[in-house]
Amino acid sequence: MPNRRTFLTIAGTLLLTGGMARHASAETAEERAAAFVRATGDRLVAVVNGPGTTLEKRKAMTDVINSTVDVNGVARFCLGRFWRQASPEQQEHYLNLFHQVLVTSITSKIGEYKGVRITIGKAQMRDEEAWVSSVVERPNNPPTNVDWVISKPGTDPRIVDVVAEGTSMRLTQRSDYASYLAHNNNDIDSLISAMRQQVAQAS
Amino acid sequence: MRLALRLPALLAGILCTASLCCMLAGCATPPPASDPDAVADFRETNDPLEPTNRVFYTINNGIDTAILRPAAQAYRYAVPEPVRNGVHNILNNLGTPVQLGNDMLEGKPRRAGDTYMRFLINTTVGVLGFFDVAKRWGYPNHDSDFGITMALWGVPEGPFLFLPVLGPSDPRDAAGFGVDIAADPFTWVGRGAAVKGLDWSRFALNAVDQRERALDAIDSIKKTALDPYATFRSLYRQHRESQIEAVRNDNRATIPVWFPRTASTDR
Numbered sequence: 001m002p003n004r005r006t007f008l009t010i011a012g013t014l015l016l017t018g019g020m021a022r023h024a025s026a027e028t029a030e031e032r033a034a035a036f037v038r039a040t041g042d043r044l045v046a047v048v049n050g051p052g053t054t055l056e057k058r059k060a061m062t063d064v065i066n067s068t069v070d071v072n073g074v075a076r077f078c079l080g081r082f083w084r085q086a087s088p089e090q091q092e093h094y095l096n097l098f099h100q101v102l103v104t105s106i107t108s109k110i111g112e113y114k115g116v117r118i119t120i121g122k123a124q125m126r127d128e129e130a131w132v133s134s135v136v137e138r139p140n141n142p143p144t145n146v147d148w149v150i151s152k153p154g155t156d157p158r159i160v161d162v163v164a165e166g167t168s169m170r171l172t173q174r175s176d177y178a179s180y181l182a183h184n185n186n187d188i189d190s191l192i193s194a195m196r197q198q199v200a201q202a203s
Numbered sequence: 204m205r206l207a208l209r210l211p212a213l214l215a216g217i218l219c220t221a222s223l224c225c226m227l228a229g230c231a232t233p234p235p236a237s238d239p240d241a242v243a244d245f246r247e248t249n250d251p252l253e254p255t256n257r258v259f260y261t262i263n264n265g266i267d268t269a270i271l272r273p274a275a276q277a278y279r280y281a282v283p284e285p286v287r288n289g290v291h292n293i294l295n296n297l298g299t300p301v302q303l304g305n306d307m308l309e310g311k312p313r314r315a316g317d318t319y320m321r322f323l324i325n326t327t328v329g330v331l332g333f334f335d336v337a338k339r340w341g342y343p344n345h346d347s348d349f350g351i352t353m354a355l356w357g358v359p360e361g362p363f364l365f366l367p368v369l370g371p372s373d374p375r376d377a378a379g380f381g382v383d384i385a386a387d388p389f390t391w392v393g394r395g396a397a398v399k400g401l402d403w404s405r406f407a408l409n410a411v412d413q414r415e416r417a418l419d420a421i422d423s424i425k426k427t428a429l430d431p432y433a434t435f436r437s438l439y440r441q442h443r444e445s446q447i448e449a450v451r452n453d454n455r456a457t458i459p460v461w462f463p464r465t466a467s468t469d470r
Binding site: 081101105109112139140141142165166167168171172175176177178179180182183186191194195198 | 240244248279284416419423427428429432433434436437438441442444445446448449
């Protein structure tokens with residue numbers, strides 16, 4: 001009975017591939033996050049340890065940051081409750097400055113990071129985000145455990161936080177801004193001007 | 204005056220002065236109840252002694268800029284990295300008795316076993332602790348102090364403290380620091396001037412070693428933070444929290460590797 005056999009084969013294949021697909025998609029979120037961090041890490045290490053002038057390296061590093069970090073998401077998180085209180089104009093200024101502060105604070109350290117090595121470890125899901133562990137080694141410094149927090153790992157992976165030895169960059173930044181605002185009458189404009197000064201000093 | 208000043212006595216003195224200053228100086232004024240968001244922030248920050256803490260932060264910062272940071276820079280400049288690592292390992296090895304005690308008080312037998320093996324291996328094969336051979340043999344170092352122990356016992360951390368010389372802390376960690384010093388056999392061994400001298404050199408070397416390891420990180424925080432004090436406060440708490448969680452979540456079984464395993468004992 002060829003018909004029945006064909007039917008069974010097709011059904012079996014469907015079941016099998018269906019099962020495999022389900023199995024694969026259950027794994028991909030973590031695997032994709034780990035692969036994404038590995039690729040990003042490779043890009044960063046290539047820029048830092050690669051040839052080129054400091055200016056070229058900064059340009060390349062900025063490209064990496066823009067394409068892998070959810071800068072606006074992180075910025076909103078760091079402003080906390082003040083994001084809602086800010087006027088659209090203030091929000092725009094703030095986002096723009098936050099982007100510059102982030103880029104300059106990372107790119108200004110390119111020299112210090114020469115010889116850096118990143119070893120990617122395990123990845124695990126926590127709520128909607130994937131945490132990818134790694135060990136960052138650089139000359140003159142003890143090895144550091146760094147977790148990379150990735151949002152939407154399955155579809156559009158973006159770095160939303162970097163956690164070094166248990167300390168989250170975005171949480172620390174948020175408390176820095178919160179404290180600054182608390183000591184400056186919760187005035188968002190004064191935060192914006194402080195950030196503007198920071199950018200001017202760095203460049 | 205003899206040079207018989209004891210380390211614990213001095214530290215107790217520092218802590219007493221600190222708490223006295225806190226009482227004398229003002230406390231932070233909480234925001235008005237009409238602004239619930241600000242009140243929530245104030246509670247979350249948990250730093251009622253902020254004005255006093257900031258004074259000590261400024262003083263410590265001065266001491267650091269004048270003495271500790273240059274010392275750490277000189278140390279990094281003069282001593283090659285492998286030797287610095289060796290010194291760091293020796294200091295760690297001297298801390299293992301206290302570490303072992305805390306591992307046991309935390310009720311973590313596997314961690315206590317790791318510490319015990321580390322002490323045996325590194326003191327002998329590792330030449331008095333200079334080489335961390337135990338790490339390569341599967342006994343990595345871990346954090347353990349009485350502050351962590353008390354956290355696991357359920358003692359609350361209390362408000363944030365910035366202590367003179369010692370830096371960011373809280374009542375639980377400050378008390379834990381004192382207990383660790385009192386519990387350290389090296390604090391009580393011998394009474395001669397030579398032993399005291401060694402005690403103090405260990406204390407000083409520890410400070411320089413720790414500072415050297417944090418040189419780049421602290422420099423970059425001071426450069427990039429709008430409010431370095433608040434940033435250090437946040438970093439200190441997060442770091443302690445992650446150390447405590449690491450101990451809490453280390454529930455490795457105590458069954459030997461060669462023992463036949465069943466599914467239920469596999470984890």
